[in-house]
Every structure is written in structure tokens, then in C-alpha cells.
Amino acid sequence: MSGPRILFVGESWQVHVQETKGFDVFTYDYYETAVQYIQSALTGAGCDFTHIPAHMVEFSFPNDPEALRAYDVVMFSDVGANTFNLPMNVFQRLTPTPNRLEAVRDYVAAGGAFVMIGGYLTFMGIQGRGCYRNSALAEVLPVELLPGDDRVEASAGVKPRLLMKDHPIARGLPEDWPSVLGYNRLIPKRGAEVVAALNDDPMIVAGSYGAGRVVAYATDCAPHWSPEAFCNWAGYPALWKNIVDWLTKKDQ
Secondary structure (H helix, E strand, O other): OOOOEEEEEEOEEEEEEEEEEOOEEEEEEEEEEOOHHHHHHHHHOOOEEEEEOHHHHHHHOOOOHHHHOOOOEEEEEOOOHHHHHOOHHHHOOOOOOOOHHHHHHHHHHOOOEEEEEOOOOOOOOHHHOOOOOOOHHHOOOOEEEOOOOOEEEEEEEEOEEEOOOOOHHHOOOOOOOOOEEEEEOEEEOOOOEEEEEEOOEEEEEEEEEOOEEEEEEOOOOOOOOOOHHHHOOOHHHHHHHHHHHHHOOOOO
């Protein structure tokens, strides 16, 4: 029997560089992803992992909850609400298009599972440009989002603290975790379970929506907020396996 089917969206970007050398100016572009850490952790745990880069959301992300049921868990990481809400079909051609964030909401309500992973373009993010506070996912998440920029930059590093050591997400994990370099500040909703914290803010929050389960993970799953020491930490694969196991109700 195959393992949980993961649909992972984001952790990709294009870079446009301008170099000036005296009189001469030239530009070049390149493309990067940072999905390798979480992909390795989850495929190592037996998961079937599908990645949709941010620029492919318009073409590859399902339009309706029925299509999303091909996956056991949907994960967003560092990809903003505008990427889902403003496809070129709407922005350029002014053609009504199904709301994909509403599709995720309905998928979770019917028993699916969802994770939002922190970053500059998730939750609210840098300058509020993650833009999820007024989206359909605001009611799904187990946390309230701040009205603007929600980043906490921790350049000196901050160590996560386990608050619920007996929670299935914490199963088998040590108390001492490597430091991270920042996170999104979130406010737990009533009834949500704060499994781990950063400073006095939640890091991992577990909750439910309809018949489904949801996790808010306030820091990154890759550099820069999660430096290589965290991503290569022996507990990293176990942490993500536990999160998926809890989301898919293997803890029951």
C-alpha cells in the first residue's frame, strides 16, 4: 500500500540580476527551489510527493475540491494568496475562474488535510503580501493572522520549545531543537493545540476544520529562516512524518 499523497506548493522563485561594471550593464536570470529538504524527509517516510512550483499554480493546481481529493495532504510554503486569486485568466482576460482557495477550504471541510508553512509569502508575510488574512483559508487555519507584516526576524537565532510533549506531532522528538532565524507571528484560535513555540509565539499549531485537520507551521521548512543546521537535524524527518501522520489520522 502506498504512503500518504502530498501536494506541496511553493518554495520556488526566479531571480533577475543586474550587474554594473563601469560603463557596462548586463542582466541575467535564474530559477531556484528549496523543496529538497522537506521532499527528502517525506519521501524517506514513504510519502508520494508532488511539487507544484509557484509559477505553475495557474496551470497545475486543481480548481475544485473533488480533484484535490487525489491527495491526502496539501501544503503551501512561501507562496502568496495572489498567486491563487489572480491567475492571468482573471488579471488579463477578465474571465471568472474558480476560486482555488475556496476549493482548498471545501476539501478540508470534507475530510482533507492542510498545512501552511511560514515564509515571506505565507500567512501575511513581508509587508502583508502573503495576503491570506482576507482569503478563504483564514477560516480554515487554526490561527488568527495579523493585519499587516507578521514577520519576526530573529537574526541571533531562537530555539523552539516543545509545549505539548505528549502530542502525536511531538512523538519521539528530543526537547532540544536547533535554532531558527525567524517566523511568522500567529495567534492561536480557541481550541487549537500549540505543540511548540518560538519565544512566546506559537510555532506549530494543530487544529481541525469540518471533518479535516490543519496545521500552521510558523517558520520555514528551508533556509533562510530554517538554516541548514535545522534542515539537516536528525529530528527534521521525524517531525514532518509526525505532522503528516497526525493530519492523516494515523495517530488514532
